[in-house]
Amino acid sequence: MDAKEILKQHIAKTAALTDEQFDYVFSHFKPRSYKKGQVVISEGSRVDHEYFVVSGCLKAFFVNDEIKMYILQFAMPTWWSSDYGALYNQTQATINIDCITDAEVLCLSNDDREKICSELHPVEHFFRWRTNRGYLASQKRLLSFMNNDTRARYEELLALYPQLYNLVPKHLIAAYLGVSRETLSRLYNTHK
Amino acid sequence: MDAKEILKQHIAKTAALTDEQFDYVFSHFKPRSYKKGQVVISEGSRVDHEYFVVSGCLKAFFVNDEIKMYILQFAMPTWWSSDYGALYNQTQATINIDCITDAEVLCLSNDDREKICSELHPVEHFFRWRTNRGYLASQKRLLSFMNNDTRARYEELLALYPQLYNLVPKHLIAAYLGVSRETLSRLYNTHK
DNA sequence: GGCGTTACGTGATGTAAATCACTTTCGAAA
């Protein structure tokens, strides 16, 4: 299935667009390929686009004092990623995004998103729902952070994304869970 | 300023509505008053509405094993609050909302929100932006949770809502920060 | 007013996880 079809089916779950409408919407997306390790957004830079992942896996992360890294999101196929704070407010990026694996994405500029949202009501509807899902996921993760200990969060993560365990290095999983790599290592070796 | 005017100005920041359009939108909101301590949403119940706070302060919280409480949000005037997971998915509430002080709110049902969103494109636009702001705030809080220690988060909270310190009991602030009330007490008494 | 409930302060103790230091394994490039 090609990028266009993947995006089409993704949007169709939330908004009913005619083929002509979708073609018009799609014309605002720019396909792009990245190699493993390539940087998509780096802290301090200007942010113009958001990214729809077609294949591969990105990570969005924050680096504190150039020492500790915290992963905000692993972006898998059909996920969207960007520094939305910087994108919406037209400020410098405060987070980084790069590629854990080779990846194909579809790029949509902030201006084009606002343009197609204002031109087509169903597109605005789609983006409202997409944002809403992101909000709910973020709330859930926050709650999990407060409520669960590290082991529970680790198991929750693997239950949610079984692929992740083999796909990404363990120190990145630790950075997502917000614990040191040593603690994570001890956690799943002291099994049970 | 009355409830209607407060909502009008709140929406006007994001979406341009004519007076007639706003009157129509407003006709879907039901004003309601609550007393301090009154329950708005309780875990396990059905959730039909979201709430726009006109005056007073609500708290949205989760209770773990009927022991520990975690506060997801203090809802101040012009904030929106609900169990959005339950509201959007039509499932039982997993969180609670009650009133820290006497409060006036405007209630909007899930059905009515979807109705006015589909009828008026600018309203859909407004709700997309409102959700987006919530998403960004949630991401920011998550990052703060991972990155900052308790003292830094405490100072961040007070910088963001100076009123809160005198308005809400300290054990609720502790529940927001995700620490025990004892730790919070020691934190701000061991000043500096 | 007295009385009970809830909020808040503070010491003693236990514990999960950070940190530091070192070793081992793995994977890619020469």
Added chain:
DNA sequence: TTTCGAAAGTGATTTACATCACGTAACGCC
């Protein structure tokens, strides 16, 4: 294949915070 750097495992030590235990102050309420 050898080599080198990154990733991962592991022990010792430190630390921030939870928990337990108790005391005091503040407030609704009959």
